[in-house]
Amino acid sequence: MRSYTIALAGNPNTGKSTLFNALTGLRQHTGNWAGKTVTSAEGFFEYDDASFRIVDLPGTYSLYSNSTDEEAARDYIIFENPDVTIVILDATSLERNLNLALQVLEMTNRVVVCINLMDEARRLGIKIDLKKMQEKLGVPTVAISARSKKGIDELLKQVMLVASGAVVPSPISITYSEEIEKKIAAIEPQVREMFGTHLPSRWIALRLLDDDESLLTSLKKWLQRDQNAASRKEVLQYGETACH
Amino acid sequence: MASAETTLLEAGTGNQVRITRIEVQGVMRRRLLDLGFVPGNRIEVLQKSPLGDPIAFRVNNTTIALRSEESSQIWGERIGE
Numbered sequence: 001m002r003s004y005t006i007a008l009a010g011n012p013n014t015g016k017s018t019l020f021n022a023l024t025g026l027r028q029h030t031g032n033w034a035g036k037t038v039t040s041a042e043g044f045f046e047y048d049d050a051s052f053r054i055v056d057l058p059g060t061y062s063l064y065s066n067s068t069d070e071e072a073a074r075d076y077i078i079f080e081n082p083d084v085t086i087v088i089l090d091a092t093s094l095e096r097n098l099n100l101a102l103q104v105l106e107m108t109n110r111v112v113v114c115i116n117l118m119d120e121a122r123r124l125g126i127k128i129d130l131k132k133m134q135e136k137l138g139v140p141t142v143a144i145s146a147r148s149k150k151g152i153d154e155l156l157k158q159v160m161l162v163a164s165g166a167v168v169p170s171p172i173s174i175t176y177s178e179e180i181e182k183k184i185a186a187i188e189p190q191v192r193e194m195f196g197t198h199l200p201s202r203w204i205a206l207r208l209l210d211d212d213e214s215l216l217t218s219l220k221k222w223l224q225r226d227q228n229a230a231s232r233k234e235v236l237q238y239g240e241t242a243c244h
Numbered sequence: 245m246a247s248a249e250t251t252l253l254e255a256g257t258g259n260q261v262r263i264t265r266i267e268v269q270g271v272m273r274r275r276l277l278d279l280g281f282v283p284g285n286r287i288e289v290l291q292k293s294p295l296g297d298p299i300a301f302r303v304n305n306t307t308i309a310l311r312s313e314e315s316s317q318i319w320g321e322r323i324g325e
């Protein structure tokens with residue numbers, strides 16, 4: 001049976017745990033992240049002849065302010081390389097929620113955007129043009145109401161397509177000012193030389209330009225890990241979709 | 245119509261401001277950006293606390309209180325003048 005790992009990212013109170021529970025039922029456990037006092041939940045479910053491990057990341061508004069929660073979520077997406085990251089958004093506060101979505105889309109292309117609380121949005125008279133959002137974001141985008149379990153089937157269908165590599169999303173690419181783009185171009189080749197295709201080189205170049213010391217610390221730790229073991233695992237699991 | 249630049253500190257209760265620039269640096273700058281204090285975004289000045297500091301602002305449907313250290317370094321144009 002094929003097995004995949006899904007990470008669940010989102011702002012606090014967007015219904016991450018509700019979706020997580022709907023997907024996993026009782027097949028889950030909570031614990032601490034290795035060496036960190038951040039609680040996480042991990043669960044399992046099966047869909048379409050594949051088994052999925054799903055990890056509920058800490059809810060955050062950003063991945064760049066370097067709180068412990070944000071570092072844990074960022075490091076999971078970058079270093080654990082989940083097959084799919086679901087970014088769950090609150091349909092009633094898209095403007096605020098899209099900040100995190102764009103940050104994740106700069107880190108990985110294996111993303112499904114999941115707009116939750118659609119029932120609440122409808123009640124408030126908020127209309128969302130799903131097709132247009134999907135076009136703009138460049139990744140599969142689905143609408144659900146996690147509490148009443150509406151839309152979960154379509155979500156899983158899209159997750160499966162991305163996990164299996166049947167769909168390879170090409171997310172919106174953010175172009176920065178000429179000055180910054182020049183600097184990225186200068187740094188990125190060296191980043192790529194160091195990390196190959198295991199880590200997203202453009203994103204790392206950007207973080208270095210932003211003087212992100214916390215990421216530097218994590219990168220050093222990652223380099224110290226048994227690189228051979230890491231690359232063997234990655235080649236096996238992601239050999240076919242190793243583009244970020 | 246474009247109007248003169250003001251800081252959020254001096255924008256005045258009840259007014260709406262479109263952010264033009266943020267002079268705050270470092271981690272606090274990052275936090276403010278994440279909260280929605282980004283150039284182009286519309287901010288409403290809600291109310292001052294009894295001593296005038298902090299001031300509450302409405303940004304992206306959320307109420308955020310900023311101290312004068314920050315609000316004096318965020319610039320914008322009043323909307324609707």
Ligand SMILES: Nc1nc2c(ncn2[C@@H]2O[C@H](COP(=O)(O)OP(=O)(O)O)[C@@H](O)[C@H]2O)c(=O)[nH]1
Pocket residue numbers: 010011012013014015016017018019059116117118119120144145146147148
């Ligand atoms: N109306 C509505 N409420 C929801 C939905 N999904 C979650 N909620 C509620 O939103 C609140 C936050 O949900 P939770 O799963 O704890 O969010 P988390 O912080 O992202 O894990 C809870 O009160 C949920 O019952 C939904 O689809 N519709």
Ligand SMILES: [Mg+2]
Pocket residue numbers: 016017018059
């Ligand atoms: Mg939760």
